[in-house]
Ligand SMILES: O=C(O)CCC(=O)C(=O)O
């Protein structure tokens with residue numbers, strides 16, 4: 001697949017590994033929601049990005065909108081708890097996240113959802129991950145971002161707290177936690193300023209979608 005990785009996204013270590021999660025910074029969003037952010041969590045992000053773009057069986061999806069079938073503007077792949085992940089570094093990343101959040105989350109991260117945003121015309125509209133337990137229970141969704149930087153925008157469902165926006169760069173980690181999936185919504189807005197492709201890897205516990 002012809003996707004473009006900016007040459008300024010330098011992280012050209014061949015070996016892919018994660019840095020300690022110790023320094024992760026929490027922001028309380030209000031309404032019981034929070035985000036944790038750790039820039040440059042991953043070393044060797046170029047290698048992992050290239051490998052995922054090349055090796056993952058990306059699927060185009062369609063959905064019905066205003067009675068018409070339209071293409072979902074991003075490519076997708078999903079790995080359930082028993083599926084081998086498409087790169088060993090993702091297994092390590094999932095294990096590290098499960099260890100770091102064990103006490104607070106009370107269960108491990110198990111599944112991995114992958115999205116490929118081919119350029120700035122791809123994006124995802126406002127939503128919460130509420131298909132499963134995230135609609136009724138506190139949970140966590142951890143996102144590793146690779147490739148061209150994109151914004152993750154967050155807004156509360158009920159008025160009160162101010163919306164927030166985080167620029168997710170190559171190798172960055174963001175974790176949405178607490179009530180975030182049911183009391184807030186998130187989106188990756190389309191943008192004419194985006195210069196290349198981005199891969200997002202979302203780790204979730206069982207039953208959260
Ligand atoms: O691209 C991202 O990091 C967010 C993806 C997302 O919100 C989702 O797939 O549910």
Ligand SMILES: [Fe+2]
Nearest residue numbers: 127128129186
């Ligand atoms: Fe989401």
